[in-house]
Amino acid sequence: MKKLIALLTVAGFLTFGISNALLAQEENGQPVEAQTEQVIETTQTNPLAAPKTDATFHEVLKKQFIDGGWEFMSIILLILVLGLAVSIERIIYLTLSTTNTKKLLAQLEETLNKGGIEKAKDLCRDTRGPIASIFYQGLMRYNEGLDEVEKSIVSYGSVMTGNLESGASWISLFIALGPMLGFMGTVIGMIAAFDAIAAAGDISPTVVAGGMKVALLTTVFGLIVAVILQIAYNFILNKIEGIVNDMEDSSITFMDMLHKYSEK
Helix, strand or coil, rough: CCCHHHHHHHHHHHHHHHHHCCCCCEEEEEEEHHHHHHHHHHHHHHHHHHHCCCCCCCHHHHHHHHHHCCCHHHHHHHHHHHHHHHHHHHHHHHHHCCCCHHHHHHHHHHHHHHHHHHHHHHHHHCCCCHHHHHHHHHHHHHHCCCHHHHHHHHHHHHHHHHHHHHHHHHHHHHHHHHHHHHHHHHHHHHHHHHHHHHHHHHCCCHHHHHHHHHHHHHHHHHHHHHHHHHHHHHHHHHHHHHHHHHHHHHHHHHHHHHHHHHHC
């Protein structure tokens, strides 16, 4: 439940911020297109009144977003927002799951030698992360023998690995949907262009330009979404791989530690 609330909160913040940046089509009571035409007319009639600064990146992005057809582009934007929300939630979870295994193993060995199994359980219970949880599950089976401890570590390690990889499939889905929706927009734009040609009965740049622009812009935005989410996805996979490797290495050291402790 907490994960769902956090995910919806992140998605809400991202949607609110990006929507204010890209979907605001009116300013001072006039649409963006009307303002653009007004600036052009003012420049033609009075060159001295021409703006001295170029359009900002925010303004260019907003204009291209609207020109691409905000109804269809909003779907691509939603894919980006959801993908970023899941990615941010996964990155936060994996960051909190990262443990200093060398420090934990040193503390665990010292606790075992001085306080025994019960104190070691308390240490693992109070330590955050999947590695400490695996150690705790192993210590819970210590009285049943080291073979049971090893089986418990392997079984619970698989569960922890599944928790780490949870949500990654959604990110890969959003990565695939971004370009697919962009290409769909390309097809729709080409259809619109051919309809315009058929209605005008003439192939001219002016007639074709509108549909072609929609086609190209949707493709570009879909590819941008895929690139952004792919970077986040690879970062998440790298974090998962690092944690899983630490789990495996530390589990071997942990079993050696218990063998030495049982021989005393």
